[in-house]
Amino acid sequence: MQSALPPDHRRQLGRIRFRRAVALMLMTLVLPGSAQLVAGRKETGRIAMRIWFGLIVSFGLLLLIGLVNNTFVIEFFTNTTILTLLRFGLMGLAIGWAYLFIDAWRIGEPLALAQKQRLAMVGINGVLCFAVAGALLFASHIVTVQKDWITTMFGTGKAQETTDGRYNVLLLGGDSGADRWGLRPDSITVVSIDAKTGKSVLFGLPRNMLNFPFAKGSIMDMQFPDGFNCGPECELNSLATWAADHKPLFKGVKNPGVEATSEAVEGITGLKIHYFAMVNLKGFRKMVDAVGGVTLNVRDRIPIGGVGGPVTGYIEPGKRKLNGFDTLWFARSRESADDYSRMARQKCVMNAMLHQLSPTKVVTKFGDIAKASTQLIKTNIPRSEISTFTELALKARSQPVRTVSFVPPMINTGKPDIAKIKKAVKQAIHPKKAKKGAGKSGTAKAGSPAKNQGTTGGAIGSLRSGYAANQADDLGAAC
Structure with missing residues (x-):
């Protein structure tokens, strides 16, 4: 009968059918199941729309709860069981939506269309199918990466209670690999975090410190009741190798080197010390590249290479956005400098990463960040505490970081004044109490020599001496 119609009518009917077919595809894109309802396949349409509206309501509730309670959302997306269900849910949604597109294309009666219109419909259907299903499958992949990252990175141990309202995390950095976590750490830092506000204090300990005590009643205290005073080889960073050579003493301890250092x-x-994190400094290079670089204020000309090898270049002074390679050398270079200036630079890198790694950047580059993280950090922070530390990190971003390093001239690393160190720790954690007790002379003015070398204040000058970023109320300003 169609062939009996006048050519104009046939063309008009063809245009109407084509528009209808396109409309069915767009309806499926905007409101999955609506095309099936219009075409009379009510059961299929109702099921699809119920699922769609259920997802919208669920997402809206999650968003609403997230605006009121950030912790809930963080816990939701760090629960491995929920992530597994979400992964398969996204895969199922991708398959179901693709089926609805194909079904809408069939309902549009493509065989009744002109050849060019059929080809156009095939193209539209293909683009929509691959775009929507591809996006959902990619989201499923990101969820899988998130789950694998949590499983690989974090432990399953018991969460620890705070001490005086703070979490104290030991950060150990060195050239470690997957099977080399027992090597001597190049950097030893404690980050003390207020469990309510997220405000943090960094305490830097020189790796070459000698003649120090251990926690009372600990394994190492029983071996060295008078302290680690066995000569110039008994440095703080040698405890990892000492513990590795005396593993029978550490029964039931997974990492004797970390345990000895913590004590x-x-x-x-x-x-x-509640938790530890061992940072592979070479893996840090990949992390910096994953987030697109880090902006640092380079105060001195930093050599690349040196100390046993040739200097191959320099990081020039100025405010610069450094890639992973240059950031690593900024943090590690010892040519024409000492361990104390290097400690200062490493703290500047920590501070920059804390304040520059935005939530948006984490989301958009999560796959690369997660991959780099598994090569960067090994920690005993349990999975149940991920939400706690994530929330604290978000709070810490908006606050200055206080820093204290126990280095000369404040401390003689060969014969440290332990009482002075402990007093400095208390003053840094409770600065208001310290200032109240000290009166007007409690803190040195910026730009003048600090009388109390090592708790707060200090001139913001060259990092070659390391003083500014080793002793500061605001690490960001000192860097």
Whole structure:
């Protein structure tokens, strides 16, 4: 009968059918299941729309709860069981939506269309199918990466209670690899975090410190009741290798080197160490590249290479956005400098990463960040505490970081004044109490020599001496 119609009518009917077919595809894109309802396939349409509206309501509730309670959302997206269900849910949604597109294309009666219109419909259907299903499958992949990252990175141990309202995390940095976590750490830092506000204090301990005590009653205290005073080889960073050579003493301890170092740090600072994180500094290069670089204020000309090898270049002074390679050398270079200036630069990098790694950047580059993280950090922070530390990190971004390093001239690393160190720790954690007790002379003015070398204040000058970023109320300003 169609062939009996006048050519104009046939063309008009063809245009109407084509518009209808396109409309069905767009309806499926905007409101999945609506095309099936219009075409009379009510059961299929109702099921699809119920699922769609259910997802919208669920997302809206999650968003509303997230605006009121950030912790809930963080816990939701760090729960491995929920992530597994979400992964398969996204895969199922991708398959179901693709089916609805194909079904809408069939309902549009493509065989009744002109050849060019049929080809156009095939193209539209293909683009919509691959775009929507591809996006959902990619989201499923990101969820899988998130789950694998949590499983690989974090432990399953018991969460620890705070001490005096703070979490104290031991950060150990060095050239470690997957099977080399026992090597001597190049950097030893304690980050003490207020469990309510997220305000943080960094305590830097020189790796070459000698003659220090251990926490009372600890394994190392029983071996060295008078402190680690066995000569110039008994440095703070040698505890990892000492513990590795005496593993039978550490029964039931997964990482004797970290345990021995933690016991020493507790004895030196008086702080209870709750968790540790071992940072592979070479893996740090990949992390910086994953987030697109880090902006640092380079105060001195930093050599690339040196100390046993040739200097191959320099990082020039100025405010610069450095890639992973240059950031690593900024943090590690010892040519024409000392360990104390290097400690200062490493703290500047930590501070920059804390304040420059935005939530948006984490989301958009999560796959690369997660991949780099598994090569960067090994920690015993349990999965149940991820939401706690994520929330604290978000709070810490908006606040200055206080820093204290126990280095000369404040401390003689060969014969440290432990009482002075513990007092400095208390003053840094409770600065208001310290200032109240000290009166007007409690803190040195910026730009003038600090009388109390090592708690707060200090001139913001060259990092070659390391003083500014080793002793500062605001690490960001000092860097």
